[in-house]
Amino acid sequence: MTEESSRGLSGRRGHAKRNDEVILTAARDVFVNDPSAPISAVAGRAGVGISALYRRYAGKEDLLRQLCLSGLHRFILEAEEAEAEPDGWAALVAFLGRVVDADVHSLTERLAGAFTPTAELREAAARAGELAARLVQRAQAGGRLRADVTPEDLALVLEGCAAIRVADAVRTVQLRRRHLALLIQGLAGPGDPSLPGPAPQPGELSRWRPEG
Template sequence: MNPPPSPPAPRRRADAAANRARIVQAAREAVAESGDIALNAVAKQAGVGQGTLYRHFPTREDLLAEVYRQEVDELVAAAPALLIEYEPAEALARWFDRVADYARVKRGVLAAVEVAVWRDLTTHSLGPIGDAVTTLLEAGRADGSLRPDVDARDVILLIGYLSRLDDAEWDTRARHLLDVVLDGLRPRT
């Protein structure tokens, strides 16, 4: 005899879902701007009370983990979407623009959470991000706009330097260095 099916997960009310989305967006902006996140400031920016914030995210780490997961999900989803709209090399260039934004948030999140939390977050994001890079590289290899001898691991290692940039030089260097990487991914003439 089979056990009875589990009841479906409760649906969030529309206002609760909207509150959650505003909280995550406010936290994302706080992390991207300063790398620091004060929960009372996030609640205020999101237009919710402290109780509402804590109902959705019992700890600071829970909130930061959700910000990070959403960043990864959006970054991964961007790769195939960009390939629909742009040629592979241009799609990769635009994806790198998104990588710069992602890396800034990632750096802020990882600086704010305990080591065990950030290890878990990064372990679970490498596979999907590698898959997104592979999708872009394969499309570029197929049309000849990207080198055939580069794989996703190469690209991930190259863009990993973003974590070493100082805040003071982020705006002037991050996208420039991604352009340098992109130039290195194009076939030699």
């Protein structure tokens, strides 16, 4: 392959990647606002033809799976970056703030049960769960996170923040941050009295369709 043709291929790939990002951004906006919206609404929002969209995704479920996978990848990235923070409590608080600001859990809250997960999605979810558990353990080991908090409690915190949504996007961010700050006060240890139980169990909060 010549240098010129290599540059052309790279350009085409770059253009395709940009188009895909535009489609995913549009899909996120459309489906968070209206989970029942047709896939044609995504094409319209993205400014692409429906055929261009179908060249990338077989249908709405395929698009939703990709959105969910992108969200899991962002969650994993934030959790991995938080692990570099030496203080366990500071790592957990920073992680929660970044995930809330990234609005990762709006899709979970709005699109629950709308698609069948793939093995890749389940693998990413397992990795996200492992990282969340490590963040909880580190914060508890340092004595700042109450001992009866579980990684599943974090999922409820994040979904609760994502459920806050008003017409003004800036105000939505402000309200979510305020709500998270209140919840973080409740997470701080040692905590008295104990949290009412039992705690959420692994898998109990899954929003995906069951296998089979």
